[in-house]
Amino acid sequence: MLQCQLGRPLSAMGDHGATSTGDPQLDEAVRRWLSWDKNRRTRAQVESLVAAGRLNDLRTRLCSRMSFGTAGLRAPMGAGFNRINDLTVIQSTQGLHSYLCRCFADFSSRGVVVGFDTRGQEDSGCSSQRLAKLTAAVMLSRDVPVHLFSTFVPTPFVKLGAAAGVMITASHNRKEDNGYKVYWCNGAQISSPHEQEILQSIEEQLEPWSASCWEEELVESCSLRTDPLTQINSCYMDELTSLCFHRDLNSSCPLKFVHSSFHGVGHVFVQQAFYAFGFAPPIPVPEQKDPDPNFSSVRCPNPEEGESVLELSLLLAERENARIILATDPDADRLAVAEKSDGCGWKVFTGNELAALLGWWMFFNWKEAHPDPADTQKVYMLATTVSSKILQTFARIEGFHFEETLPGFKWIGNRIHQLSQMGNNVIFAFEESIGFLCGGLVPEKDGVSSAVVVAEMAAYLHNKKLSLNQQLLNIYQTYGHHVSQTSYVVCDDPPTIQTIFCRIRNFDGEASYPKTCGGVRIVHVRDVTAGYDSSRPDRRSVLPVTRSSHMITFTLQNGVVATLRTSGTEPKIKCYTEYCAAPGTSEASCLEAELRRITAALLDEFLEPERNNLIRRCV
Numbered sequence: 001m002l003q004c005q006l007g008r009p010l011s012a013m014g015d016h017g018a019t020s021t022g023d024p025q026l027d028e029a030v031r032r033w034l035s036w037d038k039n040r041r042t043r044a045q046v047e048s049l050v051a052a053g054r055l056n057d058l059r060t061r062l063c064s065r066m067s068f069g070t071a072g073l074r075a076p077m078g079a080g081f082n083r084i085n086d087l088t089v090i091q092s093t094q095g096l097h098s099y100l101c102r103c104f105a106d107f108s109s110r111g112v113v114v115g116f117d118t119r120g121q122e123d124s125g126c127s128s129q130r131l132a133k134l135t136a137a138v139m140l141s142r143d144v145p146v147h148l149f150s151t152f153v154p155t156p157f158v159k160l161g162a163a164a165g166v167m168i169t170a171s172h173n174r175k176e177d178n179g180y181k182v183y184w185c186n187g188a189q190i191s192s193p194h195e196q197e198i199l200q201s202i203e204e205q206l207e208p209w210s211a212s213c214w215e216e217e218l219v220e221s222c223s224l225r226t227d228p229l230t231q232i233n234s235c236y237m238d239e240l241t242s243l244c245f246h247r248d249l250n251s252s253c254p255l256k257f258v259h260s261s262f263h264g265v266g267h268v269f270v271q272q273a274f275y276a277f278g279f280a281p282p283i284p285v286p287e288q289k290d291p292d293p294n295f296s297s298v299r300c301p302n303p304e305e306g307e308s309v310l311e312l313s314l315l316l317a318e319r320e321n322a323r324i325i326l327a328t329d330p331d332a333d334r335l336a337v338a339e340k341s342d343g344c345g346w347k348v349f350t351g352n353e354l355a356a357l358l359g360w361w362m363f364f365n366w367k368e369a370h371p372d373p374a375d376t377q378k379v380y381m382l383a384t385t386v387s388s389k390i391l392q393t394f395a396r397i398e399g400f401h402f403e404e405t406l407p408g409f410k411w412i413g414n415r416i417h418q419l420s421q422m423g424n425n426v427i428f429a430f431e432e433s434i435g436f437l438c439g440g441l442v443p444e445k446d447g448v449s450s451a452v453v454v455a456e457m458a459a460y461l462h463n464k465k466l467s468l469n470q471q472l473l474n475i476y477q478t479y480g481h482h483v484s485q486t487s488y489v490v491c492d493d494p495p496t497i498q499t500i501f502c503r504i505r506n507f508d509g510e511a512s513y514p515k516t517c518g519g520v521r522i523v524h525v526r527d528v529t530a531g532y533d534s535s536r537p538d539r540r541s542v543l544p545v546t547r548s549s550h551m552i553t554f555t556l557q558n559g560v561v562a563t564l565r566t567s568g569t570e571p572k573i574k575c576y577t578e579y580c581a582a583p584g585t586s587e588a589s590c591l592e593a594e595l596r597r598i599t600a601a602l603l604d605e606f607l608e609p610e611r612n613n614l615i616r617r618c619v
Helices: 024-036 040-051 055-062 086-103 128-141 194-203 229-243 247-251 266-276 303-309 311-320 351-369 373-378 390-398 409-421 447-463 468-479 494-505 588-607
Strands: 073-076 112-116 146-148 164-168 177-184 257-260 324-328 335-341 345-348 379-384 401-405 425-431 435-438 482-490 520-527 551-556 560-566 572-580 615-618
Touching: 024 040, 024 055, 040 055, 086 128, 086 164, 086 177, 086 194, 112 128, 128 146, 128 164, 128 177, 177 194, 229 266, 229 447, 247 447, 257 266, 257 311, 257 447, 266 324, 266 447, 303 311, 303 335, 303 345, 311 324, 311 335, 324 447, 335 447, 335 468, 351 379, 351 390, 351 425, 351 435, 351 447, 351 468, 351 482, 373 379, 379 390, 379 409, 390 401, 390 468, 401 409, 409 425, 409 435, 435 447, 447 468, 482 588, 494 551, 494 560, 494 588, 560 588, 572 588
Parallel strands: 112 146, 112 164, 257 324, 379 401, 379 425
Antiparallel strands: 073 177, 164 177, 324 335, 335 345, 425 435, 482 572, 482 615, 520 551, 551 560, 560 572
16 A cells, blocks of 8 residues: 655644544545545545544545555545545546656547446445546546546457556455556556556645546536447457357357346347357346346355356256356456256356366367468467466467466556567467456457357357367366366465565575475475576576565476465465376376365465464365
């Protein structure tokens, strides 16, 4: 978090009807909030906290600011400089405007594109649509053209060749949260150094410029505002057909598909995508088809949670005799898939398993269209470093290129742009948290296109008398089983986390990492926080150094790859482990048992949960 730059203290706040808290820094923060905020709901929240003397709550809300994480700015909706609300969105947009003016000489003609999802709690007064309009109002007040969508859209739609894009969304977070994601002119989420520069610009532009910044109505009356919905939707659906390889099978496909949009934006767009591929439309889950900011039918609006949140989809699929369930998260950039197996219930695929299927599918169809092996030299697939190594195995055997990035799709998106500029073709990319990109429609994970690509893959396999799960097993037989597990420990004490990672980096003396785990020799260590990689001749990590968080990867002699990583948004140390076996070796059950043993040893030996009062969890 960034600490507030508070300036001179006030001894009293009588001009706003509040008395001094006795803390000059807090007094100034309260004064600023009540002076600047024009939203009656969020003003009332601060006034109520002052009247009740809830100083700790006030400090939490007012004496720190949000910073850009892997998902942009994301926080609970409500009053406070570290929350999502009218004032912080206006401040963020003012800072973004100032930075874009420095970066683009033609900013006043290129403008920005602004989208939003369906979120918004009545008591917070911070709906996504309202915040999008305020984002547009700030830009319009400075005569910058704004392409503001007239209705909710999937996150990947925020592209237009403008100088930048803003998407108001908290994706699959709980209903109380919202967010502010910024995209650069290349269509990818911003990364360093833009993040730090924009944050600095925000700090320099905290006071709202004018009353116009608060005027939602400006977007209706200003001639500089346009609605890009028809243009982008039409362009997207046209480009989507480049991923359609077997239209003749799609139109006669006997499979039934169920789709849940999890009360978000996905229903209309997934229906259109199926039409573009020649499919009959998927059967929507009626209780989850329409937008609902309360996400009233699910405990958590995250399809990554598996069967526990797919209950209504499973019931509908049983009634309709549908074999495939597709679920997009509220902003439709992630995709979950489940398949009914004969006599074996339902198989809910992990992100890594779906990536194995989609990676195989994209290369299979690319190779069909490009039989010359020389063409493969320009083909790439990408994955985040905590994701499965299955694409790396594909690349090693099939002859195309594979690259890892840091966690977060912003790193993938920016690398796609760089590779494309050099004449290369990224045909698939993914992150293990069910984020996939097939082809190059947008440099962002995309649940809409992934959903219809999975449907076509299922239709093709069904014609070959294969299920998705059977094909997954075929892939593992050919390329070797890749069995993965994600777990984490909860730690609410940052100094304890620091102590844990300091111990790992000085395990057997100063600047020495562990040499074994569970009795298996560690052959390589990569510490992105320190910029160290023992597998390279110069001992320097290829991935960018990230000193703001901890991430260490261990490669074991038996084929297990394990990464310990601190979460950027939660008090967790995450553990990603994968057993990468050679083709034709060991049954999956044996690999899973060994992976569980190594994972337990990793936690016990390196994190010492009991000693450090850590709470274990398995995803």
